[in-house]
Amino acid sequence: MSLLSQISNWLRLTAEGLCQRWGIPLLFVDLLAWMVAVAVIIGLVLLIVLIFVYLERKVSGYIQTRLGPMRVGPIGIFQTAMDALKLLIKEDIVPRGADKILHTLGPILFFVAAMLGYVVIPWDDKAIIAKYVDLNIGILYVTAVGSVGIIGIIMGGWGSNNKWSLLGAIRSAAQMISYEVPMLLAIICVVMQAESMSLGRIVTGQQGAYLSGWYCWRPWLWLPLILFFIAATAEVNRVPFDIPEAESELVAGYHTEYSGMKFALFFLAEYANVFVVGLIGATLFFGGWLSPLGHPDPLHIPGFFWLMAKAFAIVIFLMWIRWTLPRLRVDQLMALAWKLLLPAGFLAIFIVAVVLLYI
Amino acid sequence: MTTETRTRTEELTINMGPQHPSTHGVLRLVVTLDGERVVQVIPDIGYLHSSMEKIAERLTYQQYLPYADRYDYLNAMGNELAYVMAVEKLLGIEPTPRCQFIRVMMAEMNRIASHLVYFATLGNDVGAVSVFLYCFREREAILDLFEAASGQRLLYHYLRIGGLRNDLPDDFCAGLGHFLSYFPSRIDEYDKLLTKNRIFRSRMEGVGHFSAEDALSYGVTGPCLRGCGTDYDIRRADPYCVYPQLDFTVPTFEECDAMARHLVRQEEMRQSVRILQQCLEMLPEGDVSVKVPRRIKPDPGEAYARVESPRGELGCYIVSDGSEKPYRLHWRAPSFYNLQAYPVMCKDAWVADLVAILGSVDIVLGDVDR
Amino acid sequence: MRLSFLNAERRTLMPVHRSRREPTVAELLLIILEGAWSIVVGLYVTFINFWRTKVTDRYPHRDPALNWQPRPGYRGDFALITDRETGKLRCIGCQQCQNICPDGCILVVPEGKGKERHPKEFYIDAGLCMYCGLCVEVCPADALTMTPDYETATDDPRKLVRDIDYLRERGMEYDEVLRVQ
Numbered sequence: 001m002s003l004l005s006q007i008s009n010w011l012r013l014t015a016e017g018l019c020q021r022w023g024i025p026l027l028f029v030d031l032l033a034w035m036v037a038v039a040v041i042i043g044l045v046l047l048i049v050l051i052f053v054y055l056e057r058k059v060s061g062y063i064q065t066r067l068g069p070m071r072v073g074p075i076g077i078f079q080t081a082m083d084a085l086k087l088l089i090k091e092d093i094v095p096r097g098a099d100k101i102l103h104t105l106g107p108i109l110f111f112v113a114a115m116l117g118y119v120v121i122p123w124d125d126k127a128i129i130a131k132y133v134d135l136n137i138g139i140l141y142v143t144a145v146g147s148v149g150i151i152g153i154i155m156g157g158w159g160s161n162n163k164w165s166l167l168g169a170i171r172s173a174a175q176m177i178s179y180e181v182p183m184l185l186a187i188i189c190v191v192m193q194a195e196s197m198s199l200g201r202i203v204t205g206q207q208g209a210y211l212s213g214w215y216c217w218r219p220w221l222w223l224p225l226i227l228f229f230i231a232a233t234a235e236v237n238r239v240p241f242d243i244p245e246a247e248s249e250l251v252a253g254y255h256t257e258y259s260g261m262k263f264a265l266f267f268l269a270e271y272a273n274v275f276v277v278g279l280i281g282a283t284l285f286f287g288g289w290l291s292p293l294g295h296p297d298p299l300h301i302p303g304f305f306w307l308m309a310k311a312f313a314i315v316i317f318l319m320w321i322r323w324t325l326p327r328l329r330v331d332q333l334m335a336l337a338w339k340l341l342l343p344a345g346f347l348a349i350f351i352v353a354v355v356l357l358y359i
Numbered sequence: 360m361t362t363e364t365r366t367r368t369e370e371l372t373i374n375m376g377p378q379h380p381s382t383h384g385v386l387r388l389v390v391t392l393d394g395e396r397v398v399q400v401i402p403d404i405g406y407l408h409s410s411m412e413k414i415a416e417r418l419t420y421q422q423y424l425p426y427a428d429r430y431d432y433l434n435a436m437g438n439e440l441a442y443v444m445a446v447e448k449l450l451g452i453e454p455t456p457r458c459q460f461i462r463v464m465m466a467e468m469n470r471i472a473s474h475l476v477y478f479a480t481l482g483n484d485v486g487a488v489s490v491f492l493y494c495f496r497e498r499e500a501i502l503d504l505f506e507a508a509s510g511q512r513l514l515y516h517y518l519r520i521g522g523l524r525n526d527l528p529d530d531f532c533a534g535l536g537h538f539l540s541y542f543p544s545r546i547d548e549y550d551k552l553l554t555k556n557r558i559f560r561s562r563m564e565g566v567g568h569f570s571a572e573d574a575l576s577y578g579v580t581g582p583c584l585r586g587c588g589t590d591y592d593i594r595r596a597d598p599y600c601v602y603p604q605l606d607f608t609v610p611t612f613e614e615c616d617a618m619a620r621h622l623v624r625q626e627e628m629r630q631s632v633r634i635l636q637q638c639l640e641m642l643p644e645g646d647v648s649v650k651v652p653r654r655i656k657p658d659p660g661e662a663y664a665r666v667e668s669p670r671g672e673l674g675c676y677i678v679s680d681g682s683e684k685p686y687r688l689h690w691r692a693p694s695f696y697n698l699q700a701y702p703v704m705c706k707d708a709w710v711a712d713l714v715a716i717l718g719s720v721d722i723v724l725g726d727v728d729r
Numbered sequence: 730m731r732l733s734f735l736n737a738e739r740r741t742l743m744p745v746h747r748s749r750r751e752p753t754v755a756e757l758l759l760i761i762l763e764g765a766w767s768i769v770v771g772l773y774v775t776f777i778n779f780w781r782t783k784v785t786d787r788y789p790h791r792d793p794a795l796n797w798q799p800r801p802g803y804r805g806d807f808a809l810i811t812d813r814e815t816g817k818l819r820c821i822g823c824q825q826c827q828n829i830c831p832d833g834c835i836l837v838v839p840e841g842k843g844k845e846r847h848p849k850e851f852y853i854d855a856g857l858c859m860y861c862g863l864c865v866e867v868c869p870a871d872a873l874t875m876t877p878d879y880e881t882a883t884d885d886p887r888k889l890v891r892d893i894d895y896l897r898e899r900g901m902e903y904d905e906v907l908r909v910q
Contacts, residue, residue, distance in 0.1 A: 060488075060489075063489055064488070064489050064491075064492035064493070065492065065493070065496055066492065163371060163373045164373070167395075167710070171395075239486055240486065240558055242486065243711070249381070249710055249711050249713070249714055250710075251379065251380060323488060323489045324487070324489065324552070325486070325487060325556065325558055326482070326485040326486040326487040326553070326556060326558050326559045326562060327485060327486030327558070327711075328558055328561070328562070329561075329562055329709055329711040329712065330395050330709060330710075330711060331395070331709060332558075332561055332562075
């Protein structure tokens with residue numbers, strides 16, 4: 001029993017006890033538990049996003065032989081918090097001729113879609129927000145809600161009444177739809193290996209001595225691993241696939257006309273998506289919350305910590321990629337998805353199927 | 360029976376600039392798009408017009424010199440060199456050998472600095488942001504040297520009619536030697552990081568095709584022309600200063616695309632390093648200035664001097680009517696001619712290619728608009 | 730299979746003939762491997778730069794180790810060289826700087842005759858000035874100098890007009906005209 005589940009169980013028992021004393025139906029406890037969990041996770045995600053933005057600026061600074069933010073707080077650690085505060089109090093500008101409803105709904109939808117993905121992440125042994133349901137189609141759910149975000153982007157791009165925004169939104173839609181296919185193909189390989197779509201089961205399927213059980217050590221899963229990270233990078237619109245917001249071409253793509261809190265929502269949601277990629281990547285290939293020191297962890301380090309460490313490592317690697325590579329052109333991007341990644345995805349499924357059948 | 364569905368499509372006209380991250384200043388491109396394909400590009404210039412030629416007519420020859428810095432601000436030393444050479448031609452002055460060497464050194468350092476800005480902005484345009492800062496880091500080292508010599512970091516006003524503002528400071532040659540010792544390895548780094556990168560190559564190769572005949576008929580010069588395989592460099596074709604004494608090659612590439620222009624510039628930086636090393640070895644002792652009368656009054660006549668700027672043939676044409684002020688001054692600005700060819704290069708391009716091609720042409724808006 | 734975005738040729742520094750035909754599968758694999766290798770090399774370059782000395786100027790800090798300092802001979806703000814004891818200006822009010830200035834940003838009002846000639850008023854509009862340094866070069870008495878002071882920003886353009894008191898006060902700090910050494 002991990003620390004997190006101990007705490008949550010204790011809280012739950014206390015709440016149930018109180019309910020019985022006051023005569024409140026037990027359903028209320030469930031609702032409360034969910035709400036608390038959701039609030040905790042959203043707060044946590046926002047905090048992590050702030051840390052990410054700070055890290056990104058530091059990493060990019062160091063890669064570019066700069067120092068990055070240094071002014072606010074010691075070595076600038078409060079810089080992003082201050083920036084977020086600034087965005088909160090900034091004027092919210094809606095351009096003339098814009099579709100006000102879509103302009104407002106776009107970032108909200110994008111943000112909500114980004115947050116929904118966190119519901120099924122197994123943070124630790126039996127510590128999933130959807131408390132009773134280690135959703136048996138967890139990974140499918142993540143990709144499904146991930147693609148809802150496109151609608152938010154299109155709403156924002158169309159509602160801005162700006163040609164650059166529109167171009168960015170259309171590019172984004174084309175890109176995200178295209179790259180979902182190879183990403184799903186890569187995920188299917190893992191699902192075949194784990195024989196389950198539940199993220200919790202995928203993690204428990206990777207148990208073994210130390211880190212030997214992780215799927216990243218199985219050679220037949222290397223191709224899906226590469227495919228997943230290429231496609232996932234494209235899904236979250238990062239370099240070299242950041243054409244929807246390519247600032248040197250499309251000014252700022254779909255969020256050209258956004259300011260203040262709406263811009264912050266887009267921004268937060270983008271980084272939240274990046275973190276989802278880190279979490280899912282860690283869950284699928286690097287053993288999720290499993291400790292590399294053996295299972296159960298000899299030092300009693302909670303699995304939550306390991307999952308975070310793995311996700312951070314993945315995200316920092318994505319940052320490293322981002323500050324190294326130029327960006328692809330839109331036709332090359334499509335060609336890469338449909339002509340290279342898609343056949344490679346089928347090949348990967350074939351390889352995994354053959355290996356699982358005969359070896 | 361066939362069913363035919365027709366989707367009505369319209370062309371989209373957008374303004375790229377004058378406020379756009381990658382138009383390198385205040386260039387306005389009126390772009391007609393069919394989806395992501397470019398149908399037509401019309402560059403609209405003049406936002407940075409500053410009457411550089413007219414100003415000359417109300418200033419004396421010495422007074423105009425600081426203005427020469429200011430129009431192609433990335434190549435200030437080259438502009439000064441063209442102007443000073445034209446005035447010296449009018450006056451019939453021959454500068455001292457040491458002065459000539461220092462002028463060549465300054466021009467070549469400025470060429471490296473300008474090409475570094477080109478690398479930086481191109482990297483930024485295609486999305487490789489780190490290259491931007493690496494190039495500016497190296498450029499700062501050159502600007503430090505310029506500051507040591509002239510007292511300014513961008514608009515030097517270092518050359519004078521008949522000589523230089525002052526001789527080089529004592530530690531200049533050592534500083535330059537140190538820079539030259541590590542700079543070639545930095546070029547290799549850009550080569551690895553940007554030029555050899557598969558994504559960058561697929562962005563640049565075959566993009567912005569432009570034949571040598573077109574280039575000649577549009578008056579395109581500089582790396583854009585040498586990227587079409589035409590071996591034309593003023594330093595070779597019409598040598599000035601001490602270039603005949605120096606050993607360097609003029610790189611040319613046959614591909615006529617954006618990548619060829621990029622490679623020309625990368626190779627030119629290496630050649631500039633060679634030139635600077637030779638200059639450091641050959642730098643003679645002696646005075647840097649010859650006596651010039653305080654009031655410069657050339658005889659009536661005209662003079663045209665041209666140098667190879669990082670962007671192409673930079674010419675300065677002066678007509679004198681015998682007074683203290685030029686009667687007419689004209690700059691042959693390479694960016695202006697190169698920009699004319701831009702719509703031709705953008706035939707059948709993608710939106711993303713627009714910025715890559717513009718980056719590969721390497722215009723400076725101050726140079727275009729004057 | 731048509732893969733036009735992966736056109737297969739190796740670029741050398743010398744002109745190469747571009748292959749227009751489609752790559753075979755073996756060539757395609759080679760291209761992918763080569764592309765992957767080029768990305769790895771790029772990652773290595775950014776990695777070694779990660780550990781390089783940082784070049785950031787931490788500007789408002791006064792520490793010379795953290796901040797760029799102008800070299801002697803830097804063309805910054807102006808000063809009229811003044812005798813520290815007597816407060817007497819070296820300027821002889823000859824107005825040559827006023828005449829040479831391309832921008833016309835200098836105004837000198839002289840007073841007195843012969844040896845007694847000195848400036849009564851001396852204005853330099855630093856907002857109009859382009860720091861070309863011609864006025865310093867032309868000065869016959871070596872009285873006007875440019876200082877390494879580059880922080881001349883104000884909130885009011887009128888404050889940029891340097892009058893004789895300002896120039897005298899600044900000139901107390903300097904004995905000679907600052908030149909490139």
